[in-house]
Structures are given as C-alpha cells and as structure tokens.
Amino acid sequence: MVRPILTLLLCLMLLPAPARAGLDPHRREVIQSLFPSATVIGERRADLPVYPVYQLQELLGYAYESTDLSHLQGFAGKPIRMMIGLDTRGRFTGVRVLEHHEPVFLHGLGEAPLFDFVSQYAGHSLREQILIRTGSEARGKTVDGDPVYFDGVSKATVSVLIINDTVLSSALKVARQTLADFAQAPPTRVRPDVYRPLDWPGLLDQGFVSQARISAAQVEQALGRPLADYPEPPAVAADGLFSELYVAYLNAPMVGRNLLGDAGYRALMARLEANEHVLLVASRGPYPHVGPEFVPGSTPERIGLVQNRLAVEIRDLNWLDASLGPRASGQPAFDAVNLFRVTGNAGFNPGAPSELRLHVELARNHLVHDRTTVTLPVRFNEALFEPVAATDPDARRTPVWQGIWRERAGTVAVLVVALALLTLFFTLQRRLTRWPRLVHGFRWGFLAFTLLFLGLYAQGQLSVVNIYTLLLALWDGFSLDVFLLDPVLFLLWSYTVVTLVLWGRGLFCGWLCPFGALQEMVAWLGSRLRLRQVKVPERWHRRLILLKYPILLGLVATAGHSLTLAEQLAEVEPFKTSITLGFVRAWPFVLYALALLAAGLFIHKFYCRYLCPLGAGLAVLGRLRRFHWLTRIERCGRPCQRCRHRCGINAIRRDGAIDYNECIQCLECVVILRDPEQCVDSLLRRKQARRSPARIPVREVPATTPRP
Template sequence: MVGRVLLMILLVLSSHSHATEPPEETRAVIQDLFPSATVIEDKLPDFPVYPVYQLQELLGYAYVSTDFVKLQGFAGKPITMMIGLDTKGRFTGVKVLHHHEPVFLHGLGEGPLTEFVDQYEGRSLTEQIIVQASSRSARNNSGNQVYFDGVSKATVSVLIINDSVLSSALQVARKKLEGFAQATPTRARQDFYEPLTWQQMLDRGYIHKATLSAEAVEAEVGRSLSDYPMDLEPVPGEPFSEVYYAYMNSPMVGRNLLGDQAYKAFRQRLADQGKVMLVLSRGVYPHISPDFVPGSTPSRIGLNQGQLAIEMRDLNWLEPGQTIAAQGAPAMDAMNLFRIGGNAGFNPGAESGFHLDVSLPRNHLVSDNARFTMPVTFAGELFETVELEPDPQQGREPVWVGLWKERWWQISLLVTSLALLTVFFARQKTLTRYPKLVHRFRWGFLFFTLFFIGFYAQGQLSVVNIYTLFLALWDGFSLNVFLLDPIIFILWTYTFVTLFIWGRGLFCGWLCPFGALQEMLSWLGQKLGLRQVRVPEQWHRRLILLKYPILLILVGTAFHSLTLAEQLAEVEPFKTSITLYFVRYWPFVVYALALLAIGMFIHKFYCRYLCPLGAGLAVLGRFRLFSWLERVKRCGQPCQHCKNECGINAIRKDGRVDYDECIQCLECVVILRDQNQCVDAIVRNKQRQKQARILATDAVGA
C-alpha cells in the first residue's frame, strides 16, 4: 500500500517535471515572487502567463507587464516588469526587469524605484491604489483606498508603473481568476427618454436610494450617537444618511435630473470620454466630508463591482447651489458628479456595490469606524448590451490629465510668465530705450527661471528630450508621452515656436535654468574681481563648433543603444545641478561644479562650447523668419562697442550678429538705443550739433 502511494506521488511529480519550464533567469525572478513555489511552468501558448504551483496547488500567475500593456515611460520606452498575482487577486510582488527612466538610471539610482514597486506586495485588486504624486497631495486612508508613497522627481515614472501594473493585473484576473470575470458589457441607451418626476424615477429604478438609520449606526459602533462630541443625532423621523445614486450617461436619467440645456452642456463637456455617476445625499452624515477637496477622490464612499475597486473622482462640474430639475426632488445637503471606472472599468448595467464609511471621532486621537454596504442595480431598460467587449482603456482619463490637473497653478504661472516674456520681446524696440527697465526685467526673469522653472517645477529641458522625440517619430509617434510632464511640454512647445521667430536665444538666454545659474555666477565672478578670460577670436570660432559633433554622437547613439545614449548625456550637468540639487555621486558633482567654476572666468563656458541642446536649437533656429536685432551702418565699421560688451561673443568684427550663438540678452540693442553709448548715435549727434553751429554762425553773419 505504501509503495503504491509513493508511486503515485512520483508519477504526479514527474508529470510536472516534464512540463516545459521557463529559462533559468526568468525562473529565478518568478521564484522571488512566489518563494513557496515548487513548480513554475513555461508561458502558456494561448495567454502570456507563467502558472506557479506548490506541488498540485495553484499559487497564482507571473507575467511580464509588456505582454499586456505598453505604456511609454518618460524616456519614450515601456517599463518592463515581472508581476506576481495569486489566485485571490493579491500581488505577490513586482520586479522591474528593464527600463530607460533617466532619473533612476543616472540620477536617484535604482533604490527609490525598488522601494516604490515593493509597496505592491500583499495589496489586492479589490483595493483602489492611489499614488501620491507629491507630498502636498491630500491623503485619507479610509475605505478601500490604499495610498502609495511616490518618488520625488520621478512622478511621471511611478504613475506609469502604477497604471501598467493595475491594467495588466486586471486583464490577467479577468481571464484566469475566479470571481473576476467580466459580465456582459452594457451601455446606456441614447434613444430612451421621457419627462419624469423625481418619484417616478425612484419607482422605476432609474435612481437608486439607500437609507442609513441612526439605530443601525449605533448598533454597529456599539454606542449612542450622543456619546460623540459632534452633533450627529438626526431630527426624529429623519435618516442618519440618505444617499441617492444616478447613472448620468443615460439621457433618461441625466436629462430629467439636470434639465435639457444643462444635460446638453454636460454631454458636450464629457464628449463620450467616460462614465459619470451623480451622488446626492442628505442627513447629518452626507457622502462627502467637510474637508472634501473638489476634484479629488471621496473618502466616505466607494464603489466595487465584481470584487474590483472602481475609481471615483469628482469632476467639479456642478455650479454652486445647483438644484435638481426633476419635479418633486427633495433638497440635498451634498451633490457631486463622479467620473467612474479607472483601470477596472465599469459596467453600468451590472450589479455594483457602494459602501459608506462612517467615522465618528471620540476625540482628536480615537475614532469609531463602520462600513455599510449598499448594493446598487439600476433598471435594465436603461441599458443595451454591447456586442464586443470594450477596450478597458476606452473612456478612461489618461494619466497625463491627472498630472496637468494637479499642477494647474504651476502651469498657470508658467503660461503667464511666457506670455509676459513674449510681449517684452515683441516690444523690444520700444522697451530697450529704458536700460534700467530691461536690466531689472532680465535679472528678475533669470531668478524666476532658476528657482521656479528649474529647482521647483523641474522644467530643465535636456538633449534627452530630443532622443525621446526622434525615437517616438521612429517607433510611432504618440503625443501622450510628451504630455506626461506639463512643464516640459509647455516649455518645449514655446521654445519650438519661438525658434522660428527669434531663434535659439530666447530659450538659451531666458528659459534655461542652468544657463541662468551660469549667468549669475559669472556676475558674481566679476563682482569678486576674478580675472575674466576672453577667448581669442580664432579659438572661439573653432571651439563653438565642438557642441555639434557632441549632438550628432548623442542622437546617433540613441538609435543604437538608448541606455548608452543616456549615459553619454551626462555631458549635460543639468540633472546633477538642477534636478538633484547636487546631491549625487561625487564625480558628477565635481564635473558640474567645475563647469560652473570655469564659467566664473569664461562667461557661460558650457553654453558656448559644450551644450548639445544649444547646438540642436541653433540648427533649428537657422530657419527663423526674422533677424530682430537691429544693426546700423557703423556697427563693426568702425564701432566695436557692442562686440566688446557681448559676454558670449556672438557679434562678429563686421558687426553682424551670430544668431547661432546669440542668447538674446538685448544688451546690444540697449547700446544701440543709448545716445551716450552708441558710436553711430554719438557721431550723428555731433554732426547735427556742428551743422547747427554752422547755421547759427551763418545767421549771425547775415
């Protein structure tokens, strides 16, 4: 008998051992995700996952993220990860296999990236995972919301990682895990409408009502509401909380609740790009807390469907004091439009479950908490089935939209400053008649560029952005990649447009944070009495060509090896100085400080001779439409005043301005407008005075 049992065990084990196994390197990564695994099968032929077993028990699946989603990271390439998901939809871990994110590769290092992905272990698809994009983001840990700590200076990268992890895990869960299968998809009928009263909509199931009594709350928390310092006891006969839910994509619901005109405006604004739920409540405990921030995720209510947490985010589209158009609607204490879906999507015709989280503080340290689940199913006649399963990404708000919303005030300030700079340059001929105004404006803007655009908003453009553009054009252009960083996108757009108007100097002289830092240190060097070295003309004309082969080498290398190109891009000291505030491995810091130190003796040394970004902009700047910097007959013949005053030596001996090198500081235009500095003006004034004296003498003689 014992022999037969042993034989059966050996047969079972041998059957697994004969199953095709993944390569050793892949197997080692999966083993880290499932430490108790005894059998790791090779990738399934019909679905790209690796089944993982402990003897005969299925532990879950491991898979490579790029087999399911290929969201491009900040460098324009997907971030490849191995992800483990157990049979209950919990993450066993996430391992980054390959990426090109420069801030991790050649900046912060791999440590912060590893710490971020380690947060997924033990978390579940039934939870709503929210990445803290910044330390200033509001956080509330109630409900199914789980907040992950983001990575400072790598917001875009970690948001892309989160989106990739959740989107891919959802596809695996729906295909392979019990309880996560998607019901037949539905959508709201657009031809179904008739005018109805509030009560008729409730009776027909077009609006769902959930009532929570004070007695139910007291029974759950185990104490009377009168024991809490907050006034939570409702008026006799009134509910503790009465919550209503309505699916606004349905004209039958939306038109009746908002009215024809308001609903038309709502649909135009939505533009079929999402699903929206109206949530209303009244009572002493409404569905949003007093400190709720419009446009954010609610902390008191949540939505689930088929075990999956459904994302809810306030649209902030309702007018203050807005009321319900349907006749007989009661007055509400709170009313919000929520965009719903997220990675999990949302099937409006299937059953879902709202939950209301009640938090009752006894004092500033201790609170009693309870959750009340409210099943929701809307009347089936509101919906029609969809033939094909919709794309899980369809109707979702792109990642970049959330980033732009969060940084709205930075965007507003940047756009305002760029508009002001544009007006200044457009009226330069008039404004340069006032030298003090020009100098004060320029230095004020340089401080703004360094401290706001550079250090705070992280808006330092780089030659790496050029790689991203070329590779995107080569592999298939997607605007979403460039929209991920709003500050960089706005600066690049503005720089590109102005290249064809004023040339490269507008960026290099006004909007480059490292350039501003160099200019400030150059000024400091002069004030400290450091000897200013003026590179001889013949050497200067040769050295300014160095940056062009550097640019060609970097761009050419990017098509061969993006990793190598990113390493070579360390010729730029921007990341060390502006992005990482000089907190980095010491050779990089020494290199950046050395360039700045040289710049205290040779004005803007790096910009003039080494900057590949400046070289690229100079090439495009040759297609400018105008040559704005006015020259007169005596410029260079014989006057050399502007050339001698030009710190960057962008004026030739014959008086011509070299727009490939000019940083548009406008100092030469100020000189040209100054009657006491411009030789041409001085000579003309003397001639006029001489002519006036001759005329005066002739008049006396007559």
C-alpha cells in the same frame, strides 16, 4: 525496498520543476521569488501569455511579463518590463523590474527607490483602489474597496504613475480571463432615445436616481458604541437621519436632461471625452459625502465606488456652477453636491449593479479614531441601457496622460500664462527696449521664475535625452502619448519648436532653460565679487563653440546603438544633478556640476557656450529661423564695438553682425542701441546736431546673418 522508492518519488515531486522550453533560468528564478512555495511552474499558456504556478497540484496563481499585456511606454520612450505575480484571490504576490530605461532612476536617484516602490504591491489586492502619493504620507486604509495610498518617488512622479497603470491594467486582464470572481457582466451603453420629462419624485420612483438613507442607529451598530460617546459627535437629525445619499448617472439623457436641463446636459457632454462617465452624488444630513477638508478636483475620502468587488476610482470634476448643477423640479435642498468623473483601470459598466461605500471616521480622542464603512447598493433603471458587444478594455480606459494633466492643471495654467507673457514681451521688444529698467527688471524676474518654478518646482528642464526619445519614437512607431506624459516638458518643447522659427534658439537658451538661468545668476555673482572676467580670444572662441556639435553627434549616434550607454554619456549635461535632483547625488556628479558653475564665475555661461549638446541641437534647428528681430545700424561694427564688448556670450562679430546660432536673445544690445546715453551712434549724431541745425536721421540697416 518499497518505502525508500516511495520516499524518493515524493522528494522528486517536491523539487522545483526543471526549466522548460520558453522558461529560461533567469525568468524561472524571478517567478520562484514571487511564489516561494511553488513546486511547479507551468508552460506559458497559448491563449494568454501567463505562466500558471502550482504547489503540487494546487494552483497558486499566475506570473506574467507586463510587456506581453501592456504596451504603455515609459518616460524614456521604452516600456518598463516587469514580472508580476497574481494569486488566485486577485492579490499581488510581488512585482519585479526586469528592464527599464527611466533616466531618473538609472543615472539620477539610483534604482533603489524604484525597487522600493514596486515592493509595495505585494499583499495588496486588485479590489483595492491603489493611489499614488508623493512624500511620506501614511498609506491609508486597507479595507477592500477603500483607497490604499502608496508612497511615490519624488522627482519621478511620471515614471511611478506609468508603473502603477501598467501593473493594474495588466493584472485586471489576467484576472478577468483566469479568475471566476473577476468575470465581468455583459457590457452596456446608454440608450440615447430614452427620454421624457420627469420631476425629482418621478426620477426617484422609477429608479433613474438611486437613493440610500442611513440612520444614526445603523452607524452606532457598525461602530459598536453610541454617537454621544464621541467628543465631537455629528448632530443627528430629529428623525434619526445620519446621511441620505443620491446617485445619478448623468450620461443618460433621461437623467442628465431632467437634472441639468437641456442646455446644462449639452454643456456637460461637450466637455467629456469619449467613454467617460459622470456620476452626480448629492447628500443631506449631518454627515455629507464629502468632509470639510475635501479639495475640489480631488478624489473623495469619504466615499468610494465598487463594482464587481473592484474599486473604481472617482474624481471630482469641479464643474458645478450656476449653469451646470441639479435643478429638477421638487428636488430637496442638498448639503453637498458633486459631479464625479469615473476613471481608473477597473472600468465601469453603468448598466450593472455597483456599490457606493460611505466611510465614517469619528475621533475618540486626538490619538484614537473609530472607522466603519456603510455599503449602499446602486442600481439604475435597466431601461436606460442596452447591451453591446464586448470591446478591448484598453479602448475604454482613460489614457494615463490625461490623469497627469488633470493632476498638474495648476502648474500647466501658470506655465501657459508665463509663456504668453514672454511671447508678448518679445513681440513688442522694439518698443519696450526704450525703457532699459523695465527690460532688465522683466528679464531678471523671468529668470528667477525659470529657475525656481519651472526648474526646481515643475521639473521643466529640457534635455538632449528628450531628443533620443523623439528619434526612437520615430523609428519604433510614433505615439504622441509618450510625449504627453509630462505636460510641462510637452508644452516647453512645443513652444521651443515654434519659437525656433521666429527667434531662433536664443529664446529657450536665454529665457527658459533653468540651468541657463542658474549660470546667469552665477555670472552676476562673479561680477559682484569683482572676480576677474576672462575674455576668451576671438579665434579660440570661434573654435571652442564648435565643440558642442561633435558631442551632440556622438550622443545621437550612440543612442542608435545602445540607449543605456547614450543615457550614461548624457551626464555631460549637468541638468539632472543641479536641477532635477538639487545636487542630492553621488559626489562625482555634484563635483562636475559645481565645476561647470565655478567656471561660469569667470567665463560667462561657459557650459552653454562650449559644451551644451542641447544648445547645439537647437542651434541646428534654429537655422529655420525666418526673421531677424535684433536691430543693427550703420555704425554697428563700423567702427562701434560697444555692443560686442558688452555681449557676455560673445555672439556679436567685429563687423557688428549677430551670430544667431550663439545669441541667447538677452536684448542687451538692443537696449544699448535704443539708449541715447549709451549708443555711440546717438552720441555722435547729437554732437553733429549741435554743430549743424539740420536734423540727421538715424538709418537702420537690416540685421545680418553671420558669414560662415
């Protein structure tokens, strides 16, 4: 009798615990999937929003929802809610997406790439430096502290970077408060009053610069074979030196002023953001700390920084020049020097010990490589620092958007130059339109740039969804960080808002919209193919152009009720299918986008004129326009109708007035007006001049606003 009772009790102990208050069945099921061997899922802790997970009496780890510990918003303006499992060794047991509103996954690529991305965290440790790569590159090394590369998601780079930052930052909060191995040393800060002139030997002797010498014998011992066995061994120095490394913390005046000089130190600190750290790493010998394939401005492959057994990301600043570089008296000649910004989620305490890891990789043949890592202790003189009270780790972290802007610095620079050139062109339009070939050449060149670079490469297609994001941000609490996550869209929206006041909606719709540029090219193709162009009767045209306004109103109203439904209805825009995804999508979406382009073969910019909700929103805001740039003269519309007939988008009324709500600022009407061979007024005046020797002046009239 006793044995069956004991057996029953044991079985009951092994059964999963029933759902308790605060742990609904769905959440319990997700946590169980992260810890398959769990028998008990504890109550959520009062001091930290995590669920302890046990197998019988053994603690397996913790599960938690990311939104309880991280408030980073996704690309859609809402946080990406995930359940994350972390074991007692600081390794991820898995990540599950519970809720998100990322448009590119919901209504573009599908959710499978998102789920595939987060599945990569399982089995990886917080001690690894997890970096995101787009494309199909190998995931890299998996030794603790070495870089581990996750496959990103093409077309969704911003979203996966947000996910990565959310997962790592929240997991570190949990680890530091629950796992003894992740406890932090007391934080420190630089003492600004510590400085005296020192030369290079003095900096080394007093520990203001860390030095480590690696001999060829050490490397051979770690590799397990002589360097001479390799087909292309590094040339070992006569004294057996393999590599000699120096590390200095430049934020400290004692170090920065002595190494860079007073002017260089001031220039460096002026360029740094608050709470940013800069390390100078220099090396001598046949194996420097960066290899021949190192790209300035990137993360180095050969070295890594580790503190408290956590990888700390370092990234080259690419700031070294004649005015900013080491110049201490008595310093040796270096084979490589770099300034590295210390970033990443792990944080960095300059007053605490850390390690610099040198990764050595030598090829045995074209298929086999031997790898080893040499660990070098780094500890700076304690006199440089003073203890401070602990602060919120989030306050010390570099915002995600700053890293994204650094990554896309080249794209941003090209876009800024292009926008400056476009602004100059529009400012000088009255002069430049005297040369029609110049105007036409510039326009078609810029449209090609907009479609190929801005749209297909830089993913700079504005959307009505961006308007949802703004409205929701204003409702829930505005944060500029959300809009800074995509530098291209941020710059385009900022530029568009400013130019709405100067030129109206036409500057964006006619020059900076990638789908608009594609429609322009399709219309050109239709004319080349001699397809019959349909002229919509004026009375129907005036009615049809109003369609886009109720579409806009309906989408905005729906967003207030259900963001998910509004994102689905926003598929009325073909932008995602054609520009973002390059027509690689389910056939109904592709068919819809192609149908709109096909309509544009016969009706010039059909979608822009009658259906585009984004164009409607910009037209409403464009009523703030303060200037009328497009010149009109007396005979425009009275009786001349040439510009009206030549206007592809039908934005000129019978009386010659320009409808700025519909005008795309192609400048064709101004070109006609400036061309004495096309403008009827010029032709008539020349004819009159031949009859009368008196010169008849050309009289311009102010540009008119269309009657309601």
